[in-house]
Amino acid sequence: MLNLQRKHLELIVALNTCETLVEVAKQLHLTPSALSHQLTELEKRIDLTVVDRKTKPLHLTTAGKRLLETALDTLPRFERLENDLTRLAKGDSGRLTIAIECHSCYQWLIPTLNEFRAHWPAVELDIAGDFHFESLKALMENELEIVITADPEPLNGIQYLPLFQYEAHLVLPLEHTLNKVAIIEPAMLKTETLISYPVPPRKLDIFRLFLSPAGVEPAHIRHSELTVMMIALVASGRGVCALPSWAASEYTERQLVSTRSLGTGVFNTLYAAVRETSLRFNYMREFIKLARTLSLQTLQHIAPPNDQWL
Amino acid sequence: MLNLQRKHLELIVALNTCETLVEVAKQLHLTPSALSHQLTELEKRIDLTVVDRKTKPLHLTTAGKRLLETALDTLPRFERLENDLTRLAKGDSGRLTIAIECHSCYQWLIPTLNEFRAHWPAVELDIAGDFHFESLKALMENELEIVITADPEPLNGIQYLPLFQYEAHLVLPLEHTLNKVAIIEPAMLKTETLISYPVPPRKLDIFRLFLSPAGVEPAHIRHSELTVMMIALVASGRGVCALPSWAASEYTERQLVSTRSLGTGVFNTLYAAVRETSLRFNYMREFIKLARTLSLQTLQHIAPPNDQWL
DNA sequence: TATTTTTTTGAAATATTTTCAATATGCTGA
DNA sequence: TCAGCATATTGAAAATATTTCAAAAAAATA
Known part of the structure; x- marks a missing residue:
């Protein structure tokens, strides 16, 4: 197996943009020696020459050009992926799908969603249609992020955050x-x-x-x-x-x-059920906070929960 | 920097298709221990959980799903690349662009190209338009594979293969x-x-x-x-x-x-100028052989070269 | 041709990955 | 409930892989 990795594609791109191997090495933050070893190793592995070292502006061979082709359309995908993941990790973006067990919730949920969307445009919001009342299972299986329920059954890894009484x-x-x-x-x-x-x-x-x-x-x-x-x-x-x-x-x-x-x-108390792991995302905690504030503002005859948690 | 590699994407795909980590390890030809280390390392690096180990059929998290997305459209590109490269190395496919200095060559070149195309369908054939008589330079810079010339000037890395007198x-x-x-x-x-x-x-x-x-x-x-x-x-x-x-x-x-x-x-003798390195490809040597045979068949008043080389 | 620059080489140092063995965790069925 | 089994994690050692260093070789420049 050839087992080509992303770093090989990066090598090719650098090779294509630079005039000498010394430059390439600099661009990749490597010593020229390391680069030479890498290149030899790669060429031995694919059993083909990749660059013509003899020429001045360093020309790619047919094999090199083929590698460049894949490099050019693959590397940007890696970059986008890493971008999305770091944003995910910082908690600025993500997915937030909500299932409602309480059928009368739209009254306060809609304003909450609108307000949330304005603050966290990068978070993908959705209300899940019908989970046939298996919504807690779906929550555990990462199909959902929040379940609104008045009936908190203790489940491993699930936290129930009280919204209001x-x-x-x-x-x-x-x-x-x-x-x-x-x-x-x-x-x-x-x-x-x-x-x-x-x-x-x-x-x-x-x-x-x-x-x-x-x-x-x-x-x-x-x-x-x-x-x-x-x-x-x-x-x-x-x-x-x-x-x-x-x-x-x-x-x-x-x-x-x-x-x-x-x-x-x-x-009774209405809860937002979430995965414990979700709570490390800022937008999650923010959502709960918004839900609490806006439901109190929107609805009459309700009270904040006894236990504020979060 | 996150520095995600192809192997990470492969890990995610395996994770997505298997029920347990033991299976995943088997699929990747690793011990479960190695896998566990890899996964921990990856998750620490991107600062996100990738799979929910708690659930039976092993569910990907949002981050895992995002990784899977890129995996699914990137990994096939790597596979195609490796395929093409191994075929290139075996000499079954490649590029063969020909420049002609001799303006009267189409007579024998066209039949040669047709015959060649039938034998080597995977080789990309082309006749280069105009290199402004810099064709030998283009040959050295990997822009061309063959130059047909009657004037062999000694150049480093270039071999002149006589076709006919x-x-x-x-x-x-x-x-x-x-x-x-x-x-x-x-x-x-x-x-x-x-x-x-x-x-x-x-x-x-x-x-x-x-x-x-x-x-x-x-x-x-x-x-x-x-x-x-x-x-x-x-x-x-x-x-x-x-x-x-x-x-x-x-x-x-x-x-x-x-x-x-x-x-x-x-x-005088008509030569095919090629890079020395090209001669390791079967289709290259085959092309020269065909050119020799077919020119002798097609043209009158010509003779095989004194020195047969190849 | 001498001098400088670039590239390669092999050995040592460093880093990464894998394995091994031990342990922990979780599940199944009496 | 707990024993027994399968799965998963851990840390240390071993195996691999990668990088650097110092030296030499090869090319380019002058």
């Missing part, structure tokens, strides 16, 4: 009897149809923190992908649903539905 | 008085107009071997690039010219002009 509210039709009750107990939902996002119950606050601990299940469960659709269904009396208070407020203000606390209040 | 004839109008003379002496051309190719006199047989030794110059010299044009001028009585007998025979047969020997006969 919110209360989960029960969304009711305006005329619903539960509007009159002092405190809403889990059992009161036994006869109701619950409308939820199509995700496993353990991912939903109302189950994990309210119904399941009390061993209660609603009469029916109906799925919907879109928050507006859920609201429409509730408004027309087809059921009730649970939403973060800030997600529901938009609709209560317009008097489409009403909301109540669940029991004495079901509170 | 020929006689230079004087071409006369059919009714010219010199047609009647027993032997044409140099002095008899003192009053004639000589039509020649536009090259320095020393490159022309009639000067070098006939007129100059006798200290004679023709009355006028007129230039023409094309043999047919020279013949037309001679036929219409504007002058005389000298041509290799084989180049003239085409026109004497058609009774356009007549030819005579110069003195007791001016004989």
Whole structure:
């Protein structure tokens, strides 16, 4: 095997631009002796002459010209690669793909993304479509950089950075009897149809923190992908649903539905799940910071997390 | 400086195709230990993680993916380069650019090129246009591979391989008085107009071997690039010219002009000038052999060279 | 032809890469 | 849970590769 390396191509380029081997050596920060050894070694290896040492301005042979050809189109690729890698290492550029488990997040996410893009133009931003709720696996496998979730399951190498606290509210039709009750107990939902996002119950606050601990299940469960659709269904009396208070407020203000606390209040924290290794990048930490500030500014009825971490 | 080399890219590709580092090591013919050292060294150098060792099928990080990108488009270029170089070394492919000083050579050169092309399809054939009669310099500087010349000046690293011997004839109008003379002496051309190719006199047989030794110059010299044009001028009585007998025979047969020997006969040898180093390529030696055989077959009135060399 | 410059050479010094042996880490299945 | 196995890492020694140095050779210059 010939096993040509980048340095051989660099040698050829220098050879092509210089008049004498002494110059070439200088350009490559080598002694003329080292250069001579290298050249001899290369020529022995490919079993071809590369330069004609006899001529004044040092002429490449056919083999040398062929090497130069590849050198000229390959070396710039190496340079671009190294450029990109150093920028990556400095944390000025990179990829930031976000998956959202929380379906009501666009409200604060969009402004965050816009603000971020302005600060870090070299970072490739993307929102991942559908990871079929395997998003944490995708995060571990480097397919994603951030997962927004309210359900932090401990995983190796994954850190959950709290963004803000919110209360989960029960969304009711305006005329619903539960509007009159002092405190809403889990059992009161036994006869109701619950409308939820199509995700496993353990991912939903109302189950994990309210119904399941009390061993209660609603009469029916109906799925919907879109928050507006859920609201429409509730408004027309087809059921009730649970939403973060800030997600529901938009609709209560317009008097489409009403909301109540669940029991004495079901509170939860929204997290950004990231790989531990990602945190060494400035743009990552910056993103989290922006998300915290902008969600607090954008949303009503939420609070900063107890534990600030980062 | 990062100083990434081809081997690093190969490492990344292996990393991307294998499930475990042990496999990667096997694929690269290394011990797992060596591989581990390499990987650590690379990652320390670029100050970035390249693979996530924690995951089962070994996932590349963003940096790893960027490296893979360059690897995928650069490594095939190295492979093609090595391929071409080994073929070059074996002498199966290469470049063969020919310059012609002898303006009447196309007659035998064209069949030679055709035959050659059939045997050595991988050799890039070309006839060089105009080197302003600096063709030997161009040969020394690797711009050309062969120069066809009748005037071998000793040069370092250049070998002259004789192709064939020929006689230079004087071409006369059919009714010219010199047609009647027993032997044409140099002095008899003192009053004639000589039509020649536009090259320095020393490159022309009639000067070098006939007129100059006798200290004679023709009355006028007129230039023409094309043999047919020279013949037309001679036929219409504007002058005389000298041509290799084989180049003239085409026109004497058609009774356009007549030819005579110069003195007791001016004989010369046509050479192929090549770089000594070129002779190690099979296709080079093959070309010379073909030129010899085909010129003898194609041309009349020529003889094989005295000294066969090659 | 003498002198300077360039290039090559071989041996020693230096640097890099690989291996070896030991150990650590992680996974699998009782 | 832990033993047993496969994978991965570590540090030191060994093997390779590269560079320098000093000297000589070859070319160029004057």
